[in-house]
Structure formats: structure tokens, C-alpha cells
Amino acid sequence: MKSAFTKPKAVAVTITALAALPLILSGCGASPAPGGGGSVSELSVVDYYNNEPDKTIIGDTLAACGSQAGVTIKRETVPGKSLIAKVLQQASSKTLPDVLMLDNPDLQQIAGTGALAPLTDFKISTDNYPEGILSAGTYKDKVYGLAPTVNTIALFYNKDLLDQAGVTAPKTWDELKAAAAKLTSGGQYGLAFDANATYEGTWQFLPFMWSNGGDEKNIATAETAEALQLWTDLVKSGSVSSSALNWTQADVNDQFIAGKAAMMVNGPWQIPTLDKQAALHYGVVNIPVKDSSKTAVGPLGGEVWTVPQTGNKARQAKAAEVVACMNSDENQLAMAKARNTIPSKSTLAAQFAGENPKLASFTELVKTARARTGQLGEDWPAQATKIFTAIQTALTDKANPADALKQAQQG
Amino acid sequence: MSATVQSRLHLPVPETKNDAGLRRSGYRRRERVYQWLFLAPAVAYLVLFFGFPVVKNVAMSFQDYTTGTFYTGEAPWVGFSNYVTVLSSSLFSTSLINTALFTAGSIAGQFVLGLGLAVFFKRKFPLNGILRSLLLLPWLLPLIVSSAVWRWILDKDSGALNNFLESFGIISTGIPWLTSTSLALAAVVGVNIWIGIPFNVTVLYGGLQDIPDELYEAASLDGATGWRAFRHVTWPMLRPVVSVVLVLGVVYTLKVLDIILGLTNGGPANSTQTIATQSYALSFQNFKFGEGAAMGNILVLISLVFAVLYLRVNRRAVDE
Numbered sequence: 225m226k227s228a229f230t231k232p233k234a235v236a237v238t239i240t241a242l243a244a245l246p247l248i249l250s251g252c253g254a255s256p257a258p259g260g261g262g263s264v265s266e267l268s269v270v271d272y273y274n275n276e277p278d279k280t281i282i283g284d285t286l287a288a289c290g291s292q293a294g295v296t297i298k299r300e301t302v303p304g305k306s307l308i309a310k311v312l313q314q315a316s317s318k319t320l321p322d323v324l325m326l327d328n329p330d331l332q333q334i335a336g337t338g339a340l341a342p343l344t345d346f347k348i349s350t351d352n353y354p355e356g357i358l359s360a361g362t363y364k365d366k367v368y369g370l371a372p373t374v375n376t377i378a379l380f381y382n383k384d385l386l387d388q389a390g391v392t393a394p395k396t397w398d399e400l401k402a403a404a405a406k407l408t409s410g411g412q413y414g415l416a417f418d419a420n421a422t423y424e425g426t427w428q429f430l431p432f433m434w435s436n437g438g439d440e441k442n443i444a445t446a447e448t449a450e451a452l453q454l455w456t457d458l459v460k461s462g463s464v465s466s467s468a469l470n471w472t473q474a475d476v477n478d479q480f481i482a483g484k485a486a487m488m489v490n491g492p493w494q495i496p497t498l499d500k501q502a503a504l505h506y507g508v509v510n511i512p513v514k515d516s517s518k519t520a521v522g523p524l525g526g527e528v529w530t531v532p533q534t535g536n537k538a539r540q541a542k543a544a545e546v547v548a549c550m551n552s553d554e555n556q557l558a559m560a561k562a563r564n565t566i567p568s569k570s571t572l573a574a575q576f577a578g579e580n581p582k583l584a585s586f587t588e589l590v591k592t593a594r595a596r597t598g599q600l601g602e603d604w605p606a607q608a609t610k611i612f613t614a615i616q617t618a619l620t621d622k623a624n625p626a627d628a629l630k631q632a633q634q635g
Numbered sequence: 636m637s638a639t640v641q642s643r644l645h646l647p648v649p650e651t652k653n654d655a656g657l658r659r660s661g662y663r664r665r666e667r668v669y670q671w672l673f674l675a676p677a678v679a680y681l682v683l684f685f686g687f688p689v690v691k692n693v694a695m696s697f698q699d700y701t702t703g704t705f706y707t708g709e710a711p712w713v714g715f716s717n718y719v720t721v722l723s724s725s726l727f728s729t730s731l732i733n734t735a736l737f738t739a740g741s742i743a744g745q746f747v748l749g750l751g752l753a754v755f756f757k758r759k760f761p762l763n764g765i766l767r768s769l770l771l772l773p774w775l776l777p778l779i780v781s782s783a784v785w786r787w788i789l790d791k792d793s794g795a796l797n798n799f800l801e802s803f804g805i806i807s808t809g810i811p812w813l814t815s816t817s818l819a820l821a822a823v824v825g826v827n828i829w830i831g832i833p834f835n836v837t838v839l840y841g842g843l844q845d846i847p848d849e850l851y852e853a854a855s856l857d858g859a860t861g862w863r864a865f866r867h868v869t870w871p872m873l874r875p876v877v878s879v880v881l882v883l884g885v886v887y888t889l890k891v892l893d894i895i896l897g898l899t900n901g902g903p904a905n906s907t908q909t910i911a912t913q914s915y916a917l918s919f920q921n922f923k924f925g926e927g928a929a930m931g932n933i934l935v936l937i938s939l940v941f942a943v944l945y946l947r948v949n950r951r952a953v954d955e
Binding site: 308309312313315316333334336337338339411413420421422423465466467468469470482484602605606609613616617619620622631635 | 701702703704705706707708724725786790791792793811813814815816899900901902903904905906916919920921922923
């Protein structure tokens with residue numbers, strides 16, 4: 225009798241232990257990072273530079289800034305697409321890292337939750353940053369994030385193809401249409417851009433919309449309709465492949481490299497890939513504007529560094545030191561050069577453009593570049609969705625540009 | 636007389652209340668405890684990984700759940716307003732129709748091709764086993780990989796499919812498979828059919844193996860071979876398996892997300908937008924978690940209808 229009972233008892237104990245396992249495990253996972261004041265020897269950092277060469281460049285700069293502040297850096301890189309999900313999860317379990325990198329259009333969304341500390345609390349200087357860059361890092365009049373380097377988009381052109389066709393790089397919309405038409409023949413398109421159903425499509429359209437006086441607050445305007453009409457004309461005339469509706473910016477770059485597009489709208493981060501093609505000779509100019517009376521306005525890209533509210537003042541102060549160091553003049557110049565981006569501070573622009581002639585036109589563009597969230601803040605994602613919806617509706621001929629924008633604006 | 640009344644009323648009968656009875660009732664109670672202990676892991680698992688998310692999602696759909704909620708924990712109750720917003724959006728009817736077309740098209744294609752292949756592989760021929768296992772390949776590839784490859788195959792200008800068709804002179808200009816509002820949904824359905832065939836073949840082939848050969852022998856003596864054998868022997872015998880395959884297929888297809896995101900991201904101009912992709916976009920791109928949850932719950936409800944159908948079909952199959 226006794227021996228018959230010991231076996232099930234052992235099983236029962238095991239089962240109870242197993243059933244409790246998830247609870248025990250989740251208990252362990254949720255335990256917050258060690259708190260308390262005193263000396264800080266280690267800082268946790270989360271960013272999305274998970275590809276080379278950016279991973280090493282950022283990692284080395286972080287490590288150097290860490291040792292300057294007297295701490296070691298424990299860094300975690302996550303894929304870009306999962307960063308926000310990770311940050312939200314960490315915010316709810318109160319396990320935010322000491323230093324957090326965010327893509328600039330996401331900053332206001334996260335700052336709005338109250339999870340970030342204003343950088344002015346730590347006396348970090350925001351002098352010499354252009355208006356656009358500061359507005360991307362600002363939420364309700366306080367600066368929460370600073371970007372060491374920024375970027376924007378411009379028009380890349382294939383010098384050989386343009387020379388063969390006897391075309392010069394276009395400056396106005398009419399010139400762009402004429403050049404694109406002339407450069408289109410056989411399997412080659414005049415121009416490639418990204419009009420896909422994501423924020424990337426919106427981002428590529430913004431310079432056309434903004435330089436013509438369009439505004440993201442209300443897209444159902446004549447100015448924005450003119451810009452969308454330009455894109456529609458380019459696709460309908462066959463100068464741009466209708467595949468643009470499903471291309472990413474990387475696809476656009478591939479088309480350009482393969483010689484299937486003579487011009488493209490893209491950013492400086494493609495330069496390393498382009499430079500690997502020995503046979504490819506390319507130039508970069510501003511994205512064409514409607515007529516010479518208009519000035520080019522690009523969208524501002526780049527990642528900002530922030531100090532989350534971890535509740536530990538000593539750690540936050542050290543984290544602020546690291547963020548300040550990441551944004552120092554030397555580090556801005558070094559990272560910009562290594563990553564083919566542009567240093568944020570306007571005081572560094574002239575020196576940088578002189579040393580890196582390939583990035584000169586981008587350096588010029590960044591000065592006037594506008595932040596996507598500058599006006600709308602947390603409401604930007606909804607409006608950005610409306611913009612790419614309108615683009616897709618017009619390019620697939622479901623409605624003319626003006627109607628497509630009106631429908632999208634009404635939601 | 637009194638003893639029978641007592642036993643009928645389950646009253647304790649004094650005579651039987653001896654030591655043996657006591658030991659038995661103690662044993663029974665212990666047995667009860669063990670039964671619960673054996674159930675506990677399954678119950679804990681269900682509550683943690685199914686119950687909690689479902690309850691949380693339902694609660695979320697009645698709340699103004701934003702990014703801020705994750706940090707502050709504050710999410711005011713808003714009643715049915717998320718459902719009203721989602722249902723009255725102009726995109727809802729498009730998504731609903733697309734979901735229906737996507738599901739119906741995928742299931743029809745997967746089932747017909749799957750059944751055809753299953754019947755084909757029932758014959759004995761060399762390399763049968765190898766070919767049948769190769770057929771499982773689409774199932775083994777990560778969806779993100781297959782959708783990336785298909786996106787390239789279906790490209791208008793340099794895609795493999797258009798190049799193939801052009802080289803045979805079937806078409807003169809590239810077909811915009813993924814960028815035409817009239818073709819994109821069909822193209823996405825086509826890719827989903829390719830992905831779903833292995834599941835259909837595997838289950839239907841298993842069902843075919845269970846049909847006794849004697850039935851075919853008897854049928855052939857009666858003159859029923861080929862199509863008539865299929866119509867009068869295979870089909871009736873396969874019916875229970877068929878219902879299971881179809882209902883499971885519907886539930887799996889309704890929630891397809893990654894393939895559509897990988898191929899078109901819901902475009903062009905929302906022509907491949909389904910309830911699943913809409914729910915994803917609302918929650919994770921627009922950060923409107925409440926509306927995303929409401930959309931998700933609508934999808935869960937639709938799936939539930941088919942899940943109940945599945946349970947009923949399954950029960951009938953068991954009864955038979």
C-alpha cells in the first residue's frame with residue numbers, strides 16, 4: 225500500500241512544480257534593474273543599429289563615451305522594426321534602459337508617455353542645432369532627444385546615362401518630366417522612387433509636397449495635389465515603373481545600380497553600396513522643385529539619443545553624460561564621416577562639406593530639412609498613413625490626385 | 636422498504652459505514668486531488684497563454700489604449716467607441732470583402748490542387764516518396780523568406796514569372812502582378828495557395844490511406860473505375876477528413892498576416908488590405924491599440940463561427 229502511494233506523490237510534486245514554473249520564470253523576468261544610488265559602474269543601452277558597419281561604429285563610440293564617463297556600456301541592438309514594441313514592453317515592466325536610441329519620428333510618441341527625461345534637466349546644451357532637428361527632438365517645448373547625425377533624401381543621377389541622352393540634371397518639375405521621358409527606353413526607366421504603402425512612401429513624397437507649399441496638417445490642398453499630379457504623370461507616362469508602388473528604398477537603389485533607372489530619389493546611406501560599383505558614375509542634386517522661385521525642403525531623417533526615466537538619479541546623470549558625449553562635435557564629425565550621414569550642428573556643416581564633397585549637397589539640404597513630427601507630433605502616424613493611401617490611390621488611377629487626397633484626408 | 640428508500644436517496648446506510656468504507660472514501664478524495672493535479676498543468680497553460688490574452692484583448696478593445704498606457708498604466712474605458720470607429724471606417728468594408736475573397740480563393744485553390752495531388756500520389760510509382768516529401772518544402776520555409784522570394788518572382792520589370800512568359804511570347808509587356816489593384820489580390824491568393832498545398836496534401840493523403848483497397852476491388856467488379864470510383868468510393872469515404880481540412884483551412888487563412896505584409900503591405904491602394912492586416916496596422920503602425928484590438932476581436936469572432944462549425948463536424952464524424 226505504501227509503495228503504491230509514493231509514486232503518484234512524486235509525480236504530483238513534479239507536476240505542481242512544473243505548473244508553477246511559468247510563474248516563477250515570469251517573476252524572475254519582471255524583476256527591475258538594480259536600483260539605489262551610489263556609484264554607477266554600468267549603463268544599459270538599447271539601439272537598432274544591428275547591421276554592419278553601423279553596429280561597430282556606434283558601438284565603438286558608445287564604448288568610448290562610456291569610459292569617458294567612467295562606466296562600462298552594456299549594449300543591446302534590436303531590429304529596427306521591433307524597437308518600439310520592445311520599448312513599450314520595457315516601459316510597462318519598468319525595465320527601460322539607461323540610454324535609449326529612437327528614430328526621430330517616434331520620439332514624441334514615446335516622450336508623450338512620460339517615459340523620457342527632458343535633456344535640459346541635465347544641462348545638455350541644445351545650441352547650434354538647426355530648427356528642424358530640434359523640433360524632432362522636442363515634445364511640449366522640452367527637448368528629449370538629440371541626434372548626432374542626420375540625413376535626408378535627394379536626387380541621384382547616373383552620369384553616363386544622362387550624358388548619352390544629352391540631358392543635364394533637372395532642377396524643376398518640367399525639367400524632371402522631360403529628362404525622365406528622354407531617359408526612358410526599352411528596359412530602362414527615367415526615374416525610380418518609392419511609393420509603397422508604408423511610411424517610406426510618405427517620406428519620399430514629402431520633399432515634393434513641402435517644396436510646393438503643401439502641408440501635412442491638411443493634405444487636401446491644391447499645392448499637395450500638384451505634387452501628387454507630378455508623381456502620377458511620371459508613372460502614367462511610363463517614365464517611372466508602376467512597380468514603384470511596391471518598391472522599398474533598397475529596391476529603388478537596386479534598380480539604379482542595375483542601370484534600370486537613370487535617376488532615383490534616395491538618401492546618403494546608399495552611398496557605400498553605390499561606391500562599390502566601379503562602373504557606376506553618379507551625381508547628387510536637390511530634389512527638383514516646381515519652378516525656380518521655390519526652395520527645396522527635405523524630410524529630416526536620423527536617430528536621437530534619449531535618457532529614459534529609470535527612477536535612479538545617479539544612473540540618469542551618467543546616462544546624460546553619455547548622450548552629451550555622443551553629440552559632441554568630434555563624435556558628430558567622426559560618425560557622420562564613417563556612416564555617410566551629416567553632422568547635426570550647423571556650426572560643423574561648412575567644415576564637414578569641405579572634407580566630404582560627396583555629402584556636400586546633403587549637408588546643404590539638411591539645414592532646411594523639416595521634421596515629420598514637427599507640426600503634428602503624436603498625430604503624425606495617422607496623417608502619414610493618409611498620405612501614402614492618397615499616393616497609392618492616385619498612382620493606381622482609382623481617383624485623380626485632388627480627389628485621392630480629399631478622400632484620404634476625410635479618412 | 637426503508638433500506639431501499641435510503642439507498643435511492645443516497646443517504647448513508649448505517650450498516651455499510653465500516654472501516655473499509657472509510658478507507659474507500661479517503662482513497663476517492665485523494666484520487667480527486669490527483670485528478671486535479673494532473674489537470675493543473677493544462678489548466679495553467681490554457682489560462683496563462685489563451686485565457687489571459689483573450690481577456691486582455693477584449694478589455695483593450697473597450698479602452699482608449701495608447702502608447703502612454705504602457706508607461707502610466709492608464710487606459711480610460713470608452714465603451715463601444717473603438718468598435719464604432721473601426722466599423723464605420725471606409726476601409727472596413729474593403730477589408731471584409733478582401734478577407735472573404737482571400738479566404739475563399741485560397742481554400743478553393745489549396746483544396747482542389749491538394750486533393751488532386753493526394754489522389755495522384757496514392758498510385759504507386761518510382762520516386763513517389765521523394766516527390767511527396769519535396770512537396771512539403773513550402774511548409775518548411777519561413778513565411779518571410781517565401782514572401783520575399785515571391786515578391787521578386789512577381790515583380791513587373793525583372794520578375795522571373797514575367798521573364799518566363801515573355802520568353803515564350805505569351806505576353807509582350809510585364810504584368811504588374813503586385814502593383815495593379817485588380818491583380819494584386821489574385822497574386823497574393825496564388826502565393827497563399829502555394830503555401831497551403833502541403834497541409835492539404837498531407838491530411839488528404841492520410842485520409843486516402845484509410846480507405847480499404849477491398850472497396851475499390853468490389854467497385855471495379857461492379858464496373859466502377861477511374862472517375863466513377865472516385866465519385867462513389869473515394870469521395871464519400873473521405874468526407875469527414877474533407878470537412879476537417881476545409882474548416883481548419885478557413886481558420887488558418889482568415890488570420891494570414893505575414894504573407895500579405897511581405898508581398899504588398901496591404902497595397903496597392905488597400906486592394907490587399909484584410910481584417911488581419913488592418914488590425915496590425917492600427918495597433919503597431921498607428922499606435923491605436925484599442926482600435927487594433929477591436930478589429931482583432933472581430934476577426935476572432937468570425938474565426939469562432941468556423942471553429943464551432945469544426946467542432947460540430949468533428950463530433951458528427953466521431954458519431955458516424
